[in-house]
Amino acid sequence: MSLPPSLDIPLDRLISVATDAARQAGAVLRESARTGFRIEHKQIINLVTDADHRAEQRIIDVIQDAFPTHPILAEERGLTEPSPSRYKWVIDPLDGTTNFAHGFPAYCVSIGVECEGLGIIGVVYDPTRDELFTAQLGHGAQLNGAPISVSSTNHLDQALLVTGFAYDIRETANNNLNHFARFALKVQGLRRTGTAALDLCY
Structure with missing residues (x-):
């Protein structure tokens, strides 16, 4: 699958911002796991914590600081103000909330970027193991900077x-x-495992 024509933001730049946002959100989750958090129920077995909201806000702040015109589709907040930008960020600040709420160390931060509807980069950060998965369309995937591939x-x-x-x-x-x-x-x-983004990485 090829990149959209005239991609005007280097993929490395998008990866860099997404990585920074994911690591900062991961730090929020680690601190919340250590100090405590509040739990709410969206549905009977669908939880959300205040750590979700704080991590989500941290990601949004990082993205908007770097790309103020890019819309963001967030797990808890939904879509930010519509924008004519070709790019859209899709974020889940805490994939595996039920695990997190029960102290089970299998959860992550997940961030992706679309250009004209096509996914072009993805970042998944596991704060419990300090593992950072990154991928760029047409350039494969990496774990902490080392290339990875699917099972044979x-x-x-x-x-x-x-x-x-x-x-x-x-x-x-x-x-x-x-x-x-x-x-x-x-x-x-x-x-x-209860964390779909990490499932896809492994």
Whole structure:
């Protein structure tokens, strides 16, 4: 897949700002995990904490300082003011809120940038392990600066799979449980980590 024509902001610049924002948000999450946080319920099993909101605001501040005309689609706040910019930032300040709320160290900060609707860079930061995943369209992915690639495993019985469940798992029959059970009998291992962005990185 090729880049949009006449990309006027270098990908490295976008990665740099996204990395700075993700690391700062990660620091907010680490501090909140240490000192405490408030929990609210968006739905019965869909949580949000004040750490989500603080981390989200930190990301927005970093992005707006660097690119004040770029719209931002945020997990908690939604879309900022519409803008004619070709670029849009998509952010999840705390992917894995339920894990975070229970003290289970599997959560991350996730930031992506689109240009004319095409995803061009992505950054995922795991503050519990200080692992930074980055990717640029057409240039592969890295973990802490070292290139990474997908698994070469090509047989299910030798594969470790990961999946997840939607927040309406109790209300809908289309909840993935039947697929989970069937795959569990076919693969070497099957995991449900509760943080989709990290799932994709691994």
